[in-house]
Amino acid sequence: MGDSLLSFxxxxxxxxxxxxxxxxxxxxxxxxxxDSMSYSLAAGGKKLRPLxxxxxxxxxxxxITRGAYQVAGALEMIHTYSLIHDDLPAMDNDELRxxxxxxHIVYGEGLAILAGDGxxxxxxxxxxxxxxxxxxxxxxxQRLARYAGTQGMIGGxxxxxxxxxxxxxxxxxxxxxxxxxxxxIKFAVEAGLLISHQExxxxxxxxIYAENFGIAFQIKDDLLDVIGDETVIGKKTGMDQALNKSTxxxxxxxxxxxxxxxxHCQVAMSALEEVKLELKITxxxxxxAELIQTLMV
Amino acid sequence: MGDSLLSFxxxxxxxxxxxxxxxxxxxxxxxxxxDSMSYSLAAGGKKLRPLxxxxxxxxxxxxITRGAYQVAGALEMIHTYSLIHDDLPAMDNDELRxxxxxxHIVYGEGLAILAGDGxxxxxxxxxxxxxxxxxxxxxxxQRLARYAGTQGMIGGxxxxxxxxxxxxxxxxxxxxxxxxxxxxIKFAVEAGLLISHQExxxxxxxxIYAENFGIAFQIKDDLLDVIGDETVIGKKTGMDQALNKSTxxxxxxxxxxxxxxxxHCQVAMSALEEVKLELKITxxxxxxAELIQTLMV
Numbered sequence: 001m002g003d004s005l006l007s008f009x010x011x012x013x014x015x016x017x018x019x020x021x022x023x024x025x026x027x028x029x030x031x032x033x034x035d036s037m038s039y040s041l042a043a044g045g046k047k048l049r050p051l052x053x054x055x056x057x058x059x060x061x062x063x064i065t066r067g068a069y070q071v072a073g074a075l076e077m078i079h080t081y082s083l084i085h086d087d088l089p090a091m092d093n094d095e096l097r098x099x100x101x102x103x104h105i106v107y108g109e110g111l112a113i114l115a116g117d118g119x120x121x122x123x124x125x126x127x128x129x130x131x132x133x134x135x136x137x138x139x140x141x142q143r144l145a146r147y148a149g150t151q152g153m154i155g156g157x158x159x160x161x162x163x164x165x166x167x168x169x170x171x172x173x174x175x176x177x178x179x180x181x182x183x184x185i186k187f188a189v190e191a192g193l194l195i196s197h198q199e200x201x202x203x204x205x206x207x208i209y210a211e212n213f214g215i216a217f218q219i220k221d222d223l224l225d226v227i228g229d230e231t232v233i234g235k236k237t238g239m240d241q242a243l244n245k246s247t248x249x250x251x252x253x254x255x256x257x258x259x260x261x262x263x264h265c266q267v268a269m270s271a272l273e274e275v276k277l278e279l280k281i282t283x284x285x286x287x288x289a290e291l292i293q294t295l296m297v
Numbered sequence: 298m299g300d301s302l303l304s305f306x307x308x309x310x311x312x313x314x315x316x317x318x319x320x321x322x323x324x325x326x327x328x329x330x331x332d333s334m335s336y337s338l339a340a341g342g343k344k345l346r347p348l349x350x351x352x353x354x355x356x357x358x359x360x361i362t363r364g365a366y367q368v369a370g371a372l373e374m375i376h377t378y379s380l381i382h383d384d385l386p387a388m389d390n391d392e393l394r395x396x397x398x399x400x401h402i403v404y405g406e407g408l409a410i411l412a413g414d415g416x417x418x419x420x421x422x423x424x425x426x427x428x429x430x431x432x433x434x435x436x437x438x439q440r441l442a443r444y445a446g447t448q449g450m451i452g453g454x455x456x457x458x459x460x461x462x463x464x465x466x467x468x469x470x471x472x473x474x475x476x477x478x479x480x481x482i483k484f485a486v487e488a489g490l491l492i493s494h495q496e497x498x499x500x501x502x503x504x505i506y507a508e509n510f511g512i513a514f515q516i517k518d519d520l521l522d523v524i525g526d527e528t529v530i531g532k533k534t535g536m537d538q539a540l541n542k543s544t545x546x547x548x549x550x551x552x553x554x555x556x557x558x559x560x561h562c563q564v565a566m567s568a569l570e571e572v573k574l575e576l577k578i579t580x581x582x583x584x585x586a587e588l589i590q591t592l593m594v
Contacts, residue, residue: 027446027448028452029452030455033447037447088407090406109387111455112387113385113387113410114451117413117414117451118447120418121447124421125439128435128438128439134434134435145419145422146422149324150321150324150327150334154414155326158329
């Protein structure tokens with residue numbers, strides 16, 4: 001992880017965590033429900049999506065206000081709910097996540113489902129209550145729901161489950177992941193642009209950045225399932241092959257997947273360079289470039 | 298059901314259904330997911346909550362615009378998601394709902410969980426996209442999330458499940474149901490007031506109406522579980538007793554519950570009369586009064 005990303009995270013992640021924590025505590029009436037929600041939020045995720053959102057604001061020299069933390073917090077809450085529900089026995093049936101027992105293993109299936117529902121609902125609540133102008137909040141809520149909803153993440157999860165029983169080709173695989181993991185990554189970048197009032201001029205290049213970030217992220221995830229170290233990544237490897245799932249590595253091979261990963265990272269980097277040229281940004285490195293570098297092998 | 302309620306429903310429910318149907322179709326990318334969501338939406342609910350919302354607007358002579366149908370539709374979608382998740386084996390484990398197999402019996406647990414997640418997310422999406430002013434949408438979204446969230450419906454569901462293993466007293470039982478069923482009923486009335494710009498002057502009496510409506514609704518539900526006819530209500534009766542659940546009938550007896558039901562209906566009716574006096578509304582009956590009458594035995 002690059003130096004500036006590391007120090008950026010050290011400053012902003014505690015503030016983000018505090019914002020989430022205060023909000024869910026203020027809304028909880030049942031102790032076990034709060035415990036279950038907090039357990040998964042605190043399970044040591046990399047906070048990639050909030051960092052991408054806040055990093056986008058920083059890239060355009062926008063101010064990281066309380067409203068920005070609130071929206072970034074809501075994004076992390078939605079990501080966390082999706083992991084809780086995906087891990088359930090009726091879906092991926094995972095018992096380990098980030099090196100710890102999954103939510104339903106600790107709290108039971110009923111409470112895990114409700115903790116997910118709670119995180120999803122309170123995420124929208126947090127954006128609706130955020131310290132931002134009403135028009136901006138409506139725009140953010142429209143996009144968050146679209147990208148997290150049935151044409152976004154949820155649709156992608158359905159396609160992923162249904163794809164387990166069949167051989168997908170590369171376009172079909174990309175369509176699954178553009179929705180399942182790509183949609184929230186896209187939201188992170190677009191929300192950063194909206195909050196820093198940059199939505200007009202550079203949206204095309206930033207879309208290319210976000211799209212390729214999302215694909216590269218998924219290729220990396222597939223690669224780690226084959227070549228990763230369980231003790232480092234905190235979950236069982238070899239699961240995709242055991243489930244006979246179509247992945248970037250099953251379609252392209254390990255070496256082919258590495259090349260594709262490199263390609264998508266390069267396209268994302270070039271898009272960033274274009275934006276820097278256009279806006280005459282002279283800084284040598286940026287968080288958005290360092291975030292891409294974390295995906296490279 | 299009173300005549301004016303019946304004709305009101307005949308006019309407005311098809312418009313409401315069309316609004317929901319069009320929206321979820323426009324957002325769906327996966328056929329099975331859409332089927333699963335549509336199945337539960339079409340399972341023949343009474344549309345009590347949307348009728349209460351639209352009836353509140355009509356009571357104050359407000360105009361029922363497209364925006365009103367959209368918010369009422371979102372409310373019905375949230376109610377429907379909560380039924381799908383509550384029926385799951387990990388929760389109430391119900392196989393029959395409104396006389397039909399429950400969602401997970403037809404589509405499997407994984408898709409039922411995702412259909413619930415989809416309806417919840419798209420409900421917020423629909424309000425965010427509604428044809429209403431941004432400030433009003435933010436107010437509605439704040440309340441919808443608060444009442445459907447962890448201090449509202451979800452918290453109530455957790456308390457309900459945890460209460461199954463213990464004997465609750467009347468205040469504890471009311472606290473469960475104020476959240477589990479009362480919160481969305483309260484939203485229906487408050488949303489109607491917000492949309493018809495009546496939130497200031499008569500909110501206290503309307504709160505009393507909504508609170509007592511919610512309690513009466515739950516007492517009726519408990520009574521039907523004891524004295525109802527399975528073929529009429531479309532689900533198994535005697536379930537509460539089999540689960541040894543605290544209910545209004547277990548705490549007050551059947552006759553005591555009937556008296557309490559009558560009392561709460563009367564309090565709600567009186568609150569409405571107060572509002573009519575205050576606003577010099579001269580109409581003999583109203584939908585809001587007829588909705589209360591549907592709860593009486």
